[in-house]
Amino acid sequence: MIIKKYTLDNLAQLVDHTNLHADASNEDMIKLCDEAKKYHFKMVAINQVQSKICHEQLKDTDIDVGAAISFPLGQTTIESKLFDTKNAIENGANEIDYVINITELKNKNYDYIEKEMSEMVAICRKNSVLIKVIFENTYLTNEEITTVAQIAKKVKPDFIKTSTGFGPSGAKVEDVKLMKSVVGDDVLVKAAGGIRNSDDFIAMISAGADRIGTSSGIKIIEALKQRMKDDDVDSIKIGR
Template sequence: MEYTLNDLARMIDHTNLHAYASNEDMVKLCNEAKKYDFRMVAINQVQSKICSEQLKGTDIDTGAAISFPLGQTTVESKLFDIKDALKNGANEIDYVVNLTEVKNGNFDYVKDEMQQIVDLCHSKSVLIKVIFENTYLTNDEIKKLAEIAKKVKPDFIKTSTGFGPSGAKIEDVKLMKSVVGDEVSVKAAGGIRNSDDFLAMIAAGADRIGTSSGVKIINALKDRMEKDNVDVIKIDRDYKKNLK
């Protein structure tokens, strides 16, 4: 497939989830998102209002992280926080699954949690992403979560928070995509800091990339395209051959 520079920029969730992020940092994040036409700014829930105000009148979304980064809150807490984020202007949600219940093998709980959150977000026409945090999971657990997502149908399943011991891995993206196929999209996040890794994640099956290095990545891709005198970058998304 062929992608323009803007196509690639629109796959980026421009991220600042640092505990020490200030209002000034949020304004900077939003200004960069507007300059580069990123798809979304990924921020902690408490910053939903300032970012939604900064992005008013644009088609750049405000993405609030819920139960971040551990996922260890009740369904009721997650639903409350989502409602609060939406009230303050968020129009995308990334939430972390309850990893304790995954490890307990309590997938009925995990499915019910996902269903309630997806139903709430979709009732408000809000895009919803489910963060697995694969660094703590076995391949069987990743597959089981992806199978649940294929039934519940969030908009995205996501590899990582970026706060665990490791982030996005090519093999995890391929595994997740092999299960959900084209019914659910995959977001890769965590440790994606250069243009080569960015393109590799897309080739593996990711349709959205969460990164705090979006400006660096897009500038590097722009330089590459100018050097090669091309208007598009070709990415062989060969994962499609292996979809179930």
């Protein structure tokens, strides 16, 4: 196990500050971006259609705009996903989180999953945009999680991600460990869905996650800030 020290800013930089609600207004997006600037989160995670407004709010910062593609079901064609990805990038997104075609995975059409991932990675690489592949583990067996992770190890997206947060369950420590055990250092892991407190946040990092998607980022960072104050330290040690 390696023990690493994380300052409060290091921890905030692991957060994808999230608002993916269907009824989110422009005012909600502005608030989300303002919060991201205040806490110095890594990225705002939003629906594709809100890429432009968030880009305008964050263009003079180092905070990324993360557009969700084929979200939350993943049940669109490769061509549709590529079109939406290109459109999101044109509107200012510089991170892409897309959901795999779970039906084709269940059909054991692994060539399709690899083709989809390869083409999505290619368009993001061409545009110097970071890409995350959402598995939606709640619907998958450990064997299926392993299979998609093996494909990712070959194709090499930037991240593989546990969940959308809209399924019956979200991130699980054991899933993060499994995904990381397959991809090793070749691909990073993002945990998302149901991570609402500082203990769960730290548990996901310890399990191998390098990014955390959550709508509770402010609550989590404030709790960690208080913990550091109470312990009179300027960093938190996390083993992984």
